[in-house]
Amino acid sequence: MPALRVSGLAKSYGGKLAVDQIGFDVRAGELYALLGPNGAGKTTTLRMIAGLLSADRGVIEVFGVDARADPVAAKQMIAWLPDEPMLYDKLTVWEYLEFVAGLWGIDAGTARARAEDLLRTLGLWDNRNDRCETFSRGMKQKAVLAGALIHHPSLLMLDEPLTGLDAAASRLVKDMLRKRIEDGAAVILTTHILEVAERMADRIGIIRDGKLLIEGNLEDLRARAGAAGQSLEDVFLSLVAAPAEAPVSVLSDSTA
Numbered sequence: 001m002p003a004l005r006v007s008g009l010a011k012s013y014g015g016k017l018a019v020d021q022i023g024f025d026v027r028a029g030e031l032y033a034l035l036g037p038n039g040a041g042k043t044t045t046l047r048m049i050a051g052l053l054s055a056d057r058g059v060i061e062v063f064g065v066d067a068r069a070d071p072v073a074a075k076q077m078i079a080w081l082p083d084e085p086m087l088y089d090k091l092t093v094w095e096y097l098e099f100v101a102g103l104w105g106i107d108a109g110t111a112r113a114r115a116e117d118l119l120r121t122l123g124l125w126d127n128r129n130d131r132c133e134t135f136s137r138g139m140k141q142k143a144v145l146a147g148a149l150i151h152h153p154s155l156l157m158l159d160e161p162l163t164g165l166d167a168a169a170s171r172l173v174k175d176m177l178r179k180r181i182e183d184g185a186a187v188i189l190t191t192h193i194l195e196v197a198e199r200m201a202d203r204i205g206i207i208r209d210g211k212l213l214i215e216g217n218l219e220d221l222r223a224r225a226g227a228a229g230q231s232l233e234d235v236f237l238s239l240v241a242a243p244a245e246a247p248v249s250v251l252s253d254s255t256a
Contacts, residue, residue, distance in 0.1 A: 001064050003028045003155050003186030004049065009058030011044055018044045020210040021058075028063075028154070031177065031187040033201035035194070037240055041210040042190045043083070046157050049188075050080040062155055076104075079153035083160040083190075085140040089133035093124055093143045096132060097150055104151040111150065118146040122172055137164035145173060149180075156180060158189040162196060174200065198232035208240050 002025040011019040019041040026032040036042050047053040049060055051071045060067040060074070067074035088096055094115065101111030119125045122142040127135070132143060141164050148156070156177070162170045177187055177200070191197055197204060198218060205215035214224055218235075222228055225238045 002026060002061075003030075003063055004188065005059065005061040006045075006049065007059040009045065009048060009060065010056045011041075011048060011053070012056055017210050019048070019055075022207065022210070022212050023058075024205050024212060024215055026155075026186045026188050028184050028186050029181055030202045031181055031189070031200055033197035033204045034188060034190050034207065035197060035204060035236060036190075036207040040207045042207060043159055044210075045207075046080070046159055046188070046190065050078060050157055051075055052080070076151075077154045079148035079151070079156045081145055081148045081156070081158040081161055083163060085137070085144040087132040087135075087140055087143060090131060092129050092131055093119065093135070093146070094128040096143060097146055100147040101150050106151060114150050114152075115146070118149060121176065122146055123169070138166060138169050141165055142169060142173070145176070149176075154185050156185055156187045156189075158187070160191055161189055162191065162193060194231075194233045194236055204232070206236060206239055213239055 004026040006025070007023040009019055009022045010017065022041070022045055024032070034042050034045065044053065048055045049067065051067060051074065055068065062074040062077050065074045065077070088099070091099065097115040097118070098111060101115065106114070116125070119128055122145065124139065124142055124146070127139065132140065135143065141161070145161070161173060165173060174196070181187055203215060203217055204221060206213045206221070214221060218232060221232070221235045221239070222230060225235045227235050227238055
């Protein structure tokens, strides 16, 4: 059973398809990078999986749970981190984590222990009593990540998670994601920092104009692009620049 299965997912705005019959799987213990140019449909896809946007049609299953039929059960297993951190500015980060933990029904003792662990790991412990409105963009990003992780989700979805982070904070976040993956969680992320996807992703899906062009590991993508030994950036640019009337075929997953 995949951690996430998406099939035939579609969404239109004003009669124009933003997501067009997308389908892919993400396994437990895997990081899947969903890449594409601006406006390709990446964020719309993740928002539908997270249950924040209704799909016109298609199947979304989270560890076998039909997310469209039983969204509450699916959301219990999901963490969603948007590209723009959203916090309650007048709360301290400690109060924010207590609030989020309460929404998930986590008992107070467990919530305090998890909050302390996350804040220490992310370098925010000394700021635990500071109001979120005083935080820099990078600090807000780390605070939102702590809130997303406090209920120990099995599927993490992150939209541009490294935006606004300095090198040290980026390393912290990447290390946290690796640890979650090692513990059996599944991670799907979008990023315009292709070096991050190249280093971290087990598999990569590239979408353009709402359609999945290709997926597989980096060697799969290099083979399809005829770019042996090239960087992911070179492969990506080659694939998304292909004429729209000659779509790229989706590769079979050689890592299965």
